[in-house]
Amino acid sequence: MNKRSIIVLLFIFQAGWAVAQNQSRTSSDQVIPVAKVWSGHPVGFDLLTTDKYQYVAYYDADRNMVVAQRPLDSKEWKMTKLPTIIGWDSHNYVRMAMDRNGYLHVSGNMHNVPLIYFRSTKPESVEAFEKLPMTGKNEERVTYPVFFKDQQGDLYFQYRNGGSGQGISYWNKYDADRKEWKGLFDTPLFDGEQESNSYMTDPKLGPDGYFYTVWMWRLTPMANTNHNLSCVRSRDLVHWENLRGESVTLPIKWRDNAPVVDPVGPWNGLINMSFQVNWDQQQVPLISYHKFDQKGISQLYLARWDKGTGIWQIYQISDWKDFTWDLNRNGSLANSVGISFVKPQGTSDIAVAYHHEKHGKGIWILDRSTLKIKKQLSGQEASNSPVLSAMRIQPGMNEQRKMDNTGQYIMQWQTLPTNQDRPREAPYPAPSDLVVYKIAGN
Numbered sequence: 248m249n250k251r252s253i254i255v256l257l258f259i260f261q262a263g264w265a266v267a268q269n270q271s272r273t274s275s276d277q278v279i280p281v282a283k284v285w286s287g288h289p290v291g292f293d294l295l296t297t298d299k300y301q302y303v304a305y306y307d308a309d310r311n312m313v314v315a316q317r318p319l320d321s322k323e324w325k326m327t328k329l330p331t332i333i334g335w336d337s338h339n340y341v342r343m344a345m346d347r348n349g350y351l352h353v354s355g356n357m358h359n360v361p362l363i364y365f366r367s368t369k370p371e372s373v374e375a376f377e378k379l380p381m382t383g384k385n386e387e388r389v390t391y392p393v394f395f396k397d398q399q400g401d402l403y404f405q406y407r408n409g410g411s412g413q414g415i416s417y418w419n420k421y422d423a424d425r426k427e428w429k430g431l432f433d434t435p436l437f438d439g440e441q442e443s444n445s446y447m448t449d450p451k452l453g454p455d456g457y458f459y460t461v462w463m464w465r466l467t468p469m470a471n472t473n474h475n476l477s478c479v480r481s482r483d484l485v486h487w488e489n490l491r492g493e494s495v496t497l498p499i500k501w502r503d504n505a506p507v508v509d510p511v512g513p514w515n516g517l518i519n520m521s522f523q524v525n526w527d528q529q530q531v532p533l534i535s536y537h538k539f540d541q542k543g544i545s546q547l548y549l550a551r552w553d554k555g556t557g558i559w560q561i562y563q564i565s566d567w568k569d570f571t572w573d574l575n576r577n578g579s580l581a582n583s584v585g586i587s588f589v590k591p592q593g594t595s596d597i598a599v600a601y602h603h604e605k606h607g608k609g610i611w612i613l614d615r616s617t618l619k620i621k622k623q624l625s626g627q628e629a630s631n632s633p634v635l636s637a638m639r640i641q642p643g644m645n646e647q648r649k650m651d652n653t654g655q656y657i658m659q660w661q662t663l664p665t666n667q668d669r670p671r672e673a674p675y676p677a678p679s680d681l682v683v684y685k686i687a688g689n
Contacts, residue, residue, distance in 0.1 A: 277685040279322045281315060283678035286644065286662045287671060289579075291340030292334060294651040294658045294683065300371060301651075301683070303658065304341040304353055306333045308678035313342060314353055314365075316373040316386045327373045331356045331363055336668045337579035344394030346402045346423040351376075354392035358668075359410050362386035368424075380429035381419050385435075390414070393449050397458075397484055403431065411468040414444035415498075418484075421489065431485065439464065440497035445499075446473065446519035450484070454530045457482055461524050461534055463517055464501055471574035473517040476536055476550070476559075477506040478524065478559075490532070491557050507532055508550050508559045515539050518574055521585030527551075527615055528591045534559075535586040535599070537572070545572045545584045547601055549618055562618040570605045578667030596621065635659060635684050644676065657684050 284292075285306045292305040296319075303315045303324075310333045315324040333339050333356050342354030349370030357363050365376040374607040380386060385408045393405040402421040407414040419428045437445035447462035456482040460588040466472035481487045481493050487495045489506045499506065511517040516539030524534050534550040540563065547565040572583045592598040597613040612622040635657065639648050644661040651658070660679045663671070 248256065279317070279680040279683040279685070281305070281324060281658075281683055282313070282326070284660055284681040285310050285333065286677070286679040287658070288335055288337055289645065289647060289662045289665055290337050291342075292647075292649055292658060292660070293341055293343045294649050294656060295343045295345065296651045296653045296656055297345060297371075301656065302343055302345075302351065302373070303681070303683065304343045304355070305660075305681055306341075314343070314351070314373045314376070316371075323508070325373055327376065329353065329365055329376060330378065335666070335670045337665050338390060339669065342392050342394055344396070344402055344422060345371075347400050348423045350423075350426075352394060352402070352404075352421075354404070354406075355393070357389045359388045359390055362389045362406075364392075374438065382430055384430070385415070385417055388414075395450055395569045398452070403450075403484070404428065405447075405449070412444055412466055412472075413441055415439065415441065416445055416447065432497050435498040437443070437462065437500075439501045442466065443501040448523055451524055453480070453524070453532065454526055458484055459524045459532065459608075461522060463511075463519055463522070466513055467576045469574075470518060470576055470580060471516070472513045474511055474513045474518055475504075476509040476511055476522070476534065477509050478508050478534060480531070485572045490552050491558075492660075509536075509538075509548075509561055511538050516543075516545060516572065517572060518572070519608070520549055520580070520582050521587065523586075523589070525589040526591075527597060528594060531595070533589055536588050537584050539571065543571050544568070545570055545603075547584065547586055547599075549589070549599075551618065563597065564611065564613070564618065564620070567603070567606060569662075572602070572604075576667065578669070579665045581665050582666070591615075595608075596678070620665060638680065638682065641676070644679075655686060657686060658682070659684065 255684050263576050281303055301317050305313055307313045312329040312331045315325055315326045317324045337356045338358040339356045344352045351367040353365045365378050368375040375493040376543050388409050390407045393401050404419045407416050415435045417435050418431040420431045421428050443464040443466050445462040450458045450460050452458050459480045460480045463473045464475050479487045479687050488530055493505055522536040524532055526532055532552045536548055542544045549562045549564055550559045553560045580619050587600045590598045595615050599611045602608045609625040610618045614621050638659055640661050647660050647662055649658045660681045
């Protein structure tokens with residue numbers, strides 16, 4: 248299970264926030280059907296838009312990984328099946344990226360298996376792909392592929408090698424002219440010292456010019472053994488420091504306490520889903536996350552960096568009186584409680600969108616200084632997702648969405664809920680329509 252993008256993306260709307268009277272809408276000319284896709288369990292698809300083309304990576308009705316391409320002025324897709332078929336594991340999402348020379352990179356369908364990675368044989372084309380290694384080292388038990396870029400547009404790849412509780416995290420950098428991957432460091436990025444492994448966010452570039460990475464450690468495959476929420480930052484993705492400016496030596500090890508944000512112990516509800524870093528109007532970092540309160544109730548928190556004291560200040564935002572998320576389980580879990588975004592609003596407020604299995608969805612308006620709730624929005628007033636053309640969600644199915652890299656397109660489909668990565672008995676649901684929407688006004 249992975250907080251980062253993957254399961255989080257399956258269960259949270261990823262569109263920009265807008266109040267009801269200013270929502271983005273779609274019309275028939277902005278709806279682009281893609282294909283029929285597998286709907287027997289949730290697993291992440293990907294959507295990439297460039298200046299000329301749009302690309303979709305997904306699992307088709309027969310569970311084959313497929314990459315599709317269309318010109319932006321057309322609704323016709325070219326499709327290529329890749330030689331890998333998904334089973335029942337919701338960890339096995341697929342990710343894409345394009346390098347500076349136009350070659351498409353695709354990776355996915357991995358949970359503690361050898362690296363599955365493809366590169367197109369021609370720029371801006373999905374006609375053919377090569378299945379390749381990257382560095383050829385530490386690629387035997389791979390999970391959680393992430394492509395990302397730095398400010399110069401260079402391409403990187405993040406992944407875990409090893410299992411939950413004993414995994415090691417690596418970063419590779421791609422030389423687009425040589426078509427070669429190399430390890431970014433002489434060491435891993437994170438090393439749990441055979442006793443733990445890190446669950447991290449994707450690197451995120453802040454308004455201060457630093458890339459931030461937030462993570463937690465886990466002792467075993469049991470979700471409730473997550474502990475020690477932590478954060479580091481870097482200007483060049485090579486040299487890292489905590490927010491006091493103290494250098495952090497790589498690999499970052501389980502016993503290193505300098506980056507710890509909130510020293511939450513195991514069995515206290517820290518969960519690697521929907522935790523993230525954002526910034527307020529003053530470029531102050533805010534980390535949102537879930538843990539249990541002193542009574543064992545699920546609550547949502549913000550950690551804010553206090554430059555004056557040099558420590559993270561912890562704020563409990565929610566005050567629910569019931570419901571404890573059952574985290575004493577393995578495998579992929581439904582995202583029962585979480586925060587989907589934290590954004591500045593005006594000059595003095597912070598908007599926080601939340602979801603809760605029992606209490607529904609809404610938006611809190613917080614006072615920026617105190618981080619106390621000034622106002623709570625719910626229902627239509629608190630819509631945090633564009634209104635899309637009607638896709639009728641069938642009984643027992645869950646809507647899935649993925650926004651593209653530009654924020655101008657959203658992809659939608661539907662699946663059964665997670666089944667903790669276990670096979671289901673037939674009959675399976677009919678394949679779902681995979682549809683891309685262009686958001687009006689973008």
